[in-house]
Every structure is written in C-alpha cells, then in structure tokens.
Amino acid sequence: MKIAIASGKGGTGKTTLSVNLSAYLAEKEEVVLSDLDVEEPNSGLFIKARVLHEEDKFKMVPEWKEDQCTLCGICQEVCNFHAVIQLGEMIMVFPELCHGCYACSELCPADTLPMVPKKMGMLKHLRNDKLSFIESRLDIGEEQAVPLIKQSHDYVDEHFRDDILRIYDSPPGTSCPVIEVTKDVDFVILVTEPTPFGLHDLKLAVETMKELKKAFGVVLNRHGIGNDGVLRYCEDEGIPVLAKIPNDRKIAELYSEGKLIYNEVPEVKRELDKIVAYLKTWQEGAQQ
Amino acid sequence: MKEIVIISGKGGTGKTSLTASFAYLGGPDIVVADCDVDAADMHLLMQPDFAHGEDFYSGELAKIHPDNCTQCGKCAEICRFDAISVIDGIHTVDPLSCEGCGYCARICPTDTIENVSLNVGKWYISSIKTGSVMVHARLGIGADNSGKLVAKVKNEAKRLAEETNKEYIIVDGSPGIGCPVVSSLSGAAFVVLVTEPSVSGLHDLKRVYELVKKFNLKAGCIINKSDINENVTKEIEAFLREENILHIVNLPYDEQFTTAMTNGQTIVESDTGGLKQMIIDSWNKIKQTIK
Numbered sequence: 001m002k003i004a005i006a007s008g009k010g011g012t013g014k015t016t017l018s019v020n021l022s023a024y025l026a027e028k029e030e031v032v033l034s035d036l037d038v039e040e041p042n043s044g045l046f047i048k049a050r051v052l053h054e055e056d057k058f059k060m061v062p063e064w065k066e067d068q069c070t071l072c073g074i075c076q077e078v079c080n081f082h083a084v085i086q087l088g089e090m091i092m093v094f095p096e097l098c099h100g101c102y103a104c105s106e107l108c109p110a111d112t113l114p115m116v117p118k119k120m121g122m123l124k125h126l127r128n129d130k131l132s133f134i135e136s137r138l139d140i141g142e143e144q145a146v147p148l149i150k151q152s153h154d155y156v157d158e159h160f161r162d163d164i165l166r167i168y169d170s171p172p173g174t175s176c177p178v179i180e181v182t183k184d185v186d187f188v189i190l191v192t193e194p195t196p197f198g199l200h201d202l203k204l205a206v207e208t209m210k211e212l213k214k215a216f217g218v219v220l221n222r223h224g225i226g227n228d229g230v231l232r233y234c235e236d237e238g239i240p241v242l243a244k245i246p247n248d249r250k251i252a253e254l255y256s257e258g259k260l261i262y263n264e265v266p267e268v269k270r271e272l273d274k275i276v277a278y279l280k281t282w283q284e285g286a287q288q
Numbered sequence: 289m290k291e292i293v294i295i296s297g298k299g300g301t302g303k304t305s306l307t308a309s310f311a312y313l314g315g316p317d318i319v320v321a322d323c324d325v326d327a328a329d330m331h332l333l334m335q336p337d338f339a340h341g342e343d344f345y346s347g348e349l350a351k352i353h354p355d356n357c358t359q360c361g362k363c364a365e366i367c368r369f370d371a372i373s374v375i376d377g378i379h380t381v382d383p384l385s386c387e388g389c390g391y392c393a394r395i396c397p398t399d400t401i402e403n404v405s406l407n408v409g410k411w412y413i414s415s416i417k418t419g420s421v422m423v424h425a426r427l428g429i430g431a432d433n434s435g436k437l438v439a440k441v442k443n444e445a446k447r448l449a450e451e452t453n454k455e456y457i458i459v460d461g462s463p464g465i466g467c468p469v470v471s472s473l474s475g476a477a478f479v480v481l482v483t484e485p486s487v488s489g490l491h492d493l494k495r496v497y498e499l500v501k502k503f504n505l506k507a508g509c510i511i512n513k514s515d516i517n518e519n520v521t522k523e524i525e526a527f528l529r530e531e532n533i534l535h536i537v538n539l540p541y542d543e544q545f546t547t548a549m550t551n552g553q554t555i556v557e558s559d560t561g562g563l564k565q566m567i568i569d570s571w572n573k574i575k576q577t578i579k
Contacts, residue, residue: 008327010463011300015488039464040297040495042488080348080390101368101389140498143435143467172299172463173326179384179430195549197304201327208429212384225546249516252541256486256517 001283002166002185008201010172012191013221013245016255018169019046020262024272026131030164033131034156036181037171038121038138038148045258049128057136058117059147061095062105069112075104084113096143121148123155132160145177153184174208182209187282188216189242189275195226199233206239215286217278219271222247242278243271289449290477290578291442293323295461295469297492302512303482305545305555306567307460308333312418312554313571317455320422321445323438323472324462325409328424333554336414336422344411344425344440346433348388348403350381356400363392363401384430408433411441413448421448435467442472463492465499473500478578479507480536485520493524497531508534508577510570513541534577537570539563 005018015037022033035043062075062084069091076086083097084104095118105113120142126133136152138145156166170181182188188209192202202218209216218234223244234241245251246267254261262269292310296303308330311320322330350371352363359379364372371385372392393401408431416422423445425437445457461472473479479500483493493509500507509528514521521538528535540563548558556564 009299009329010327011298037464039466039469040488040492042298042491045487045491078390078394080388099387099389101387101391102366103389103391103394106366107391107394138465140465140495141502143470145464145466173434174429175326175427175434175468176430176432177466183384195546196332196552197329197549200329200332204327204429211429225543226550249541252486252513252516256484256489256520258487 001187001279002168003279004168004170004182004185004188005191006170006178006182006188006205007172007191008174008205009192009197012193012198014172014191015042015046015169016221016261017189017191017219018167019043020260020268021272021275022131022167023047023260024262024269025165025276026129030130031132032134032156032160032164032166033169034134034152034166035169036136036149036152037169038136038145039171041135041137043133043169044135046260047126047128047131047133049126049131049133051124051126053125055123056119057121057123057148057151059120060100060115061098061118062093062113063116064091064093065112065114068110070110072109075108075113078103078107096141099144100147123152125159145171146180149177149180174204178208179212182214183212186215186286187279188214189219190216191219191221192230193222193226194220194228194230196229198226199229202230203233206237215282217242219275220244240278243274245271289454289457291446291457291459291475292478292480292574292578293459293461293472293476294480294482295472295496296463296482297465297496298483298489299463301482301484301489302545304329304460305549306482306510307458308554309556309567310571310574311458312556313568314418314456314458316419318418318420319445319449319454319457320416320420321441321457321459322422322424323441323459323468325425325427325434325437325441326462326468328426330422330460331424333549333552334416334418334422336412336416336424338412338414340413341410343407344409344437345405346408346436347406348390349383349406350386350388350390350392351402351404352379352381353400353402354378356398358398360397362395362397366391366395387432406431409437411437411444413444420454423448435471438468438471442475446475465496469496469499473503473505476505478574479505480574481507481509481533483509483511483524484513485511485517485524487520490520490524490527494527497533508536508574510536511538514538515540536573537566539566
C-alpha cells in the first residue's frame with residue numbers, strides 16, 4: 001500500500017505524523033518512508049539510521065554548441081518556457097526554467113543543442129532495521145521540484161517490492177509538486193489543525209483529492225486549540241477523521257529537539273493505533 | 289515605495305499572522321500582496337471585498353482532436369513526461385502529466401494536436417479593513433505555474449502602490465524554496481524570515497536564507513515560539529550573527545496567534561498585552577532598517 005501524508009497549510013504536522021507513523025509501524029513490519037518535500041526535507045532530522053547509499057540527481061538540459069549554430073531561431077521559437085533565448089549571435093540557455101522536453105534539442109536542424117545532465121539535487125537511502133528511509137533534496141536555486149520527485153518515485157519503485165508499505169511525506173499546498181506525490185498513491189492522509197487557516201487550506205486539499213479521485217481521510221493535529229470548524233466540516237462532508245492528536249506543549253518541545261513522540265506521549269501512540277486500524281479496515285474493504 | 293517580503297522556508301511558523309499584523313499597523317500606507325497563492329489565507333484576516341477579479345491564464349495543455357488523429361504514435365514517442373498514452377486504441381493526453389511544452393503539437397504530422405491555454409486561477413484586487421488595498425489570488429486545483437501567478441500578484445500590487453503613492457508593499461510568501469518563493473523575492477527591499485526554534489525550523493531557515501543570499505537581499509529574522517526550545521533559539525541567534533542577518537525579535541509561544549485568527553483578527557487587534565507591543569516594536573524596527 002502507498003500512503004501520502006499531505007496538507008494544504010504548511011506546518012500542520014505532516015512530518016511529525018510521517019516519521020512517527022513510519023517508525024511505529026516499522027517496529028513490526030517493513031516500511032519505506034520517502035520524504036518528497038524536496039524543497040525543505042525534514043523527516044531526516046527525526047530518523048536515526050545508517051546511510052546505505054547516496055547519489056546526485058540530474059535533469060537533462062540543452063547546452064549550446066556555438067560552432068555549428070546557424071542562428072535560425074527555431075530553438076527559441078519552440079521553447080514554451082523561455083528557457084532558450086537568442087541574443088544577437090548567441091543562444092542563451094536558462095537551466096532553471098528548462099522543463100527538459102527536448103524540443104529545442106531534437107528540432108534543431110544543426111544538432112547544436114545537445115542535452116546534457118545538470119545536477120538538481122541529491123538522494124539518500126538510509127536504513128534502520130525494518131525502516132527504510134529515502135530523502136530527496138533539491139539544490140538551492142532550482143525552482144522545479146517535480147522532476148526530482150519523479151526520480152525519487154523511480155528509485156523507490158526500483159529498490160523495494162510492491163507489497164512493502166510506502167509512506168510519502170508530501171510538500172504543503174495543492175500545486176504541481178503535491179499532485180506528483182499523490183497521483184499514484186492508494187490513500188492520502190490530510191493533516192490539519194483546528195483553526196480558520198487550517199480549515200480553509202483543508203478545503204483546498206479536499207477539492208484536490210476529489211479531483212484526483214483519491215481515497216482520503218483527515219488527521220486533526222493540535223486538537224484543543226481554535227474551534228470546531230474542521231470537525232463540523234468533516235462531519236458535513238462525510239470525511240473520516242482518522243485521529244485527533246492533542247495540543248500539548250510537550251509534543252512541540254520533543255518535536256523541536258528532533259525526537260519521535262509516540263513513545264513519550266501515550267495519547268499519540270493511541271491515536272497512531274487508530275490510524276493503523278482505519279487503514280487496515282480500509283485496505284481490506286478496497287481489496288474486496 | 290519599498291517592498292517587504294515575508295517568508296519562512298518551513299510552514300506554520302506564524303508568517304501570515306505576522307504579515308497581517310504588519311499590514312494592520314501600516315494601515316493605509318501599505319499595499320498587501322498575498323503571494324502564498326497555493327494556500328492563501330490573508331483574506332481570512334483582512335476582510336477583502338473582492339471588488340475586482342480576473343481569470344489568470346498561464347501555460348498550455350495539449351489536446352488531441354480524435355477525428356483527424358491517425359494514431360501514428362509520434363506524439364507519445366517524443367513526450368518526455370509520459371503524458372500521452374493509448375486508451376482503447378486512442379491516443380489520449382493525461383492533463384496531470386502534460387507540462388505544456390507543445391513539442392507534440394509541433395511534430396504531429398496531421399496537425400491534430402492543439403495547445404489550449406490553461407486557466408490556472410483567479411486574482412483579485414480588494415479594499416480591506418486597514419483602509420488600503422490587497423492583491424490576492426487563488427490558484428486552481430493542482431495547477432502549475434504558481435510562480436507566474438505570484439509574479440502577477442506582485443506586479444499588480446506594485447502598480448497600485450506606485451499609482452497611489454504608497455510607502456510600502458508587504459508580501460506574504462509561500463513556504464519552500466521553489467518557483468513561487470523565487471518569484472516572490474524579486475524586487476524585495478527587505479526580507480523578513482519568520483522561523484521557530486525547532487530542528488526543522490533552523491534547517492529550513494538555513495536553506496531559504498541561502499536563496500535570499502543568491503539574490504543579494506537584506507534580511508531580518510523573527511524567532512517565533514522562542515521559548516519552546518532555548519537551545520535551538522541560541523543556535524538560530526548564532527546563525528543570524530554569523531550571517532549578519534538583523535535579529536528583529538524573539539516572540540514567545542502564545543496562543544494569541546490562534547485566538548486572533550479564530551476571531552478573524554490580526555494579533556495587534558486582538559491582543560492587548562506584551563505580544564502586541566513586541567509586534568509594534570518589530571514593525572518599527574523593520575521600517576527603520578529600510579529607510
């Protein structure tokens with residue numbers, strides 16, 4: 001089963017839930033946790049594990065070869081992303097804007113824009129007993145998260161059997177990187193907090209999941225602050241609330257130190273059990 | 289006219305609550321731009337009237353007209369995004385995978401692929417309760433090009449500020465370090481980094497500051513919830529000294545952030561005690577710095 005942990009609003013507890021749920025489940029079974037918040041990957045701060053493998057990740061971008069160029073202008077014309085621009089007698093490539101579609105390179109009549117690899121980030125593969133952890137990290141200045149997320153998916157697909165549980169820690173929001181993380185998963189857990197911002201952004205995330213036709217449920221974090229707007233909304237919409245993690249300064253303090261919380265705060269373990277039970281029932285239902 | 293951009297790297301540090309408070313303190317002098325278009329929340333505190341709204345088109349999507357299609361398969365062959373697959377014998381575009389590069393349309397032998405412009409969201413100009421205006425937006429579900437929508441919101445805010453001789457633009461940015469953040473930083477006179485003393489807060493602050501440095505921008509930092517972990521707070525303070533980042537203030541962990549938001553208010557409207565004064569002092573410090 002593949003589960004994504006996502007949220008509209010940032011800072012609602014996606015990473016907290018991802019690392020605690022993964023570590024808890026890995027006490028009994030094989031789990032792969034993949035941190036796909038490649039712009040700001042944080043799961044690794046909470047996972048103590050041994051690095052098995054590290055690799056740089058590349059995307060393909062065109063590189064201009066001056067000598068053969070006839071300055072015909074086709075490359076500039078075919079690039080929808082303004083990543084290739086003709087300036088006088090020069091062709092300039094802006095790799096940060098390039099989506100790697102190959103149009104300029106393959107449509108160049110003089111073969112003067114070969115595609116070359118450019119580093120965009122790196123991937124680390126770690127392991128601690130039954131927990132495997134994959135972290136992908138975008139280089140600063142790279143603007144596009146999607147190509148790196150795709151390559152991380154490929155890495156996980158190549159290195160782990162299909163029947164091993166996979167948990168994906170998603171970036172916040174509802175735009176293209178979130179779609180890339182969630183589009184092929186079986187179930188999405190949306191983490192939110194009981195505040196007006198939490199509710200507003202949850203609604204956006206719910207619309208996104210409906211658009212993607214995904215099965216999803218909500219985990220309410222910092223339960224006890226704010227108001228009951230989120231719970232009322234979930235009830236009205238028939239959205240399952242899998243768990244309510246209490247608002248507790250102790251949790252915030254443990255989190256701030258980079259520690260797992262489920263062994264320290266019994267209510268958290270109890271709520272994780274509810275999530276596990278829900279997912280198990282859901283999976284049995286989905287298989288029938 | 290000076291542009292102040294507020295970002296955080298990590299989400300949930302209190303960025304929007306603080307931006308809204310500064311906007312309130314600035315009153316009519318300040319044009320507000322909510323550039324967190326992916327999860328825009330400022331409007332919940334600013335009572336906008338949505339007086340002017342426009343659709344925003346950016347990017348394209350390939351569309352195959354099945355009537356003229358010979359199912360030759362060239363499009364699927366050259367597509368680097370695996371966006372074209374054969375469903376029931378017909379070549380079909382998956383809109384979630386299509387990046388709108390237009391390559392397929394260019395090489396289609398029967399000219400049967402069209403690039404359609406994408407409506408990726410809507411942007412608004414609103415009068416708000418501070419006596420000023422706010423430019424804000426809503427990104428369509430799953431839409432690409434949030435960076436372009438951010439640029440649109442910022443440019444409109446700039447135009448309005450220039451036309452009405454406003455002193456400041458305040459920009460609420462999005463989390464992360466990717467295209468919307470890069471877009472929100474362009475043209476900033478000063479960047480306010482809002483962080484929290486957790487291992488994640490510090491990690492994300494360092495990454496987003498790397499980006500700020502690339503653009504040679506001056507920055508200051510607010511450490512929110514600073515009493516949650518005094519050791520990490522000290523580490524952050526050391527980082528600020530090392531990098532010559534203005535240390536604006538340490539704010540305590542305070543449920544006023546939530547209470548104010550729940551009442552649809554900024555903290556400076558809702559709080560009557562020390563927190564309000566600290567935010568007023570911070571705003572004055574920021575104004576002093578960019579004078």
